[in-house]
Structure formats: C-alpha cells, structure tokens
Amino acid sequence: MGDSIKGRSSRMSEEIRARYHSIQDIVFTTLRDEITNHILKPGEALNTVELSKRLGVSRTPIREALNRLISIGLVEETPHHSPCVKTMSADQLVEIYYIRAALMGVAARLAAGRLATEQHATLKDLCDRMEKMEGSDQSKSMLELNREFHSIINAAANSPQLEELLEQYYSQSRQYRELALGLPGRSVEICAEHRRIADALALRDRDEAEAATRDHYFNTAKRIALAFGIDTNI
Numbered sequence: 718m719g720d721s722i723k724g725r726s727s728r729m730s731e732e733i734r735a736r737y738h739s740i741q742d743i744v745f746t747t748l749r750d751e752i753t754n755h756i757l758k759p760g761e762a763l764n765t766v767e768l769s770k771r772l773g774v775s776r777t778p779i780r781e782a783l784n785r786l787i788s789i790g791l792v793e794e795t796p797h798h799s800p801c802v803k804t805m806s807a808d809q810l811v812e813i814y815y816i817r818a819a820l821m822g823v824a825a826r827l828a829a830g831r832l833a834t835e836q837h838a839t840l841k842d843l844c845d846r847m848e849k850m851e852g853s854d855q856s857k858s859m860l861e862l863n864r865e866f867h868s869i870i871n872a873a874a875n876s877p878q879l880e881e882l883l884e885q886y887y888s889q890s891r892q893y894r895e896l897a898l899g900l901p902g903r904s905v906e907i908c909a910e911h912r913r914i915a916d917a918l919a920l921r922d923r924d925e926a927e928a929a930t931r932d933h934y935f936n937t938a939k940r941i942a943l944a945f946g947i948d949t950n951i
Contacts, residue, residue, distance in 0.1 A: 740774055745782040747772065752791050752802050753891040759804040763792060789885045805889070807945035811938045813890050818934030820883050821867065825914065825930035828873035829923040836869055840915040848908045859904060860894050866911055870918070870930075893941075900940045910936065 751757045765776045786792035793803040910933040917925035
C-alpha cells in the first residue's frame with residue numbers, strides 16, 4: 718500500500734514538473750517572439766502582474782521566463798523597476814554579428830563533412846530561389862529562405878552546444894534582420910555569399926566553407942556599421 722501511494726505521488730510530482738516547465742516554455746517562447754517581432758518594443762517595461770493577467774498564467778512561470786530572456790540578452794534588469802526589453806546600440810549589434818560570424822563559421826566547418834547529398838541539393842535550390850526573387854515581398858521571403866539555408870547547415874554540424882549558442886545570438890539579432898537586408902545592394906551580395914558557401918560545402922572544403930561563412934557575417938556587420946557611421950577595424 719505504502720509503495721503504491723509513493724508511486725502515485727512520484728508520478729503526480731513528475732506531471733506537475735512537466736506541466737510547470739511546459740507553461741514556462743510557452744511563456745518564454747511567446748515573449749521571445751513578441752520581442753523579436755517588435756510587438757514588445759525596446760525599452761518597454763515587462764511587469765509580471767500585467768503579463769500574468771494578459772497571458773493567463775501565474776507570476777512564477779512569468780518570472781522564470783523573464784530570467785531566461787535576461788540570460789540570452791533580450792531583456793535587461795533595471796534597479797527598482799520592472800525588467801524591460803533590452804535596447805541594443807549599433808555597436809552591440811555589430812559585435813553580435815562578429816560573434817555569429819565565428820560561431821557560424823565553426824558550424825559550416827563541421828557541416829562540410831556531414832551534409833548529405835539531398836541537403837547539398839536543397840542548399841543549391843535555396844540559392845537559386847533567392848537569386849530569382851523580386852517584388853514587394855522580397856525582403857520577407859529572403860529572410861525566410863536565409864533562415865532555412867543556415868538551419869540546414871547548423872543541423873548538419875550536429876553539435877547541440879553550438880546550436881544552443883547560435884540560437885541565443887540569433888534571437889538577439891533577429892529583430893534587426895530586415896535592417897541588414899534593407900541596406901542598398903545587400904540582397905545581391907547575400908545571394909553571392911550564399912552561393913559561395915553552398916559551393917564550398919558541395920566540395921566538402923572545410924577551410925573554404927568556414928571562411929565563406931565568416932565573411933558572410935563579417936560583411937553584414939560591416940554594412941550595418943557603415944550605415945551607422947561606426948569604425949569596424951576589428
């Protein structure tokens with residue numbers, strides 16, 4: 718009898734923990750997406766009571782989700798005030814792209830020897846589609862295809878720790894992706910850079926795959942810096 722009760726109690730505890738983490742994950746994902754899609758604006762206060770009412774959950778998963786958002790750099794704490802959406806300076810944005818250049822370069826190097834034939838074909842097809850893209854929806858579609866292109870490479874790298882870091886810094890720069898793409902002539906450059914990466918991966922050339930990917934992100938950082946009048950002699 719006692720073992721049976723203990724067993725039921727243990728299962729209930731596991732269910733409660735699973736439900737709690739599920740709610741926390743939902744809150745985290747919701748707030749993260751609202752920040753990166755500019756529904757929650759830079760500098761906007763994130764009051765736990767108000768968020769609790771709006772999302773229909775208790776304040777505990779709200780606080781935990783905010784702590785996670787602080788840890789990945791999307792939210793910042795302010796003394797004697799509610800946490801707020803982090804306001805990023807142009808210098809900080811450029812720095813994030815330099816970090817992404819290093820991390821994505823490593824991912825490409827690892828992926829060079831691991832991509833399957835069909836994945837190479839998909840990368841080539843994505844390059845073809847981006848190069849043919851035009852019209853008013855070009856920016857949004859390009860961003861989606863760009864994400865798919867790099868996600869294939871990241872998955873092939875098969876490094877959970879690296880992928881976690883990549884997602885962290887992607888989240889921090891996600892809301893500025895349209896800024897980078899909207900710079901004059903940048904979309905044409907991006908297509909050429911993607912083609913260079915895809916060709917290097919098709920040849921399983923680790924050195925060139927890493928160099929091409931790093932250059933791709935360095936170029937974005939330099940173009941953003943130029944737009945803001947920042948010296949990028951790094």
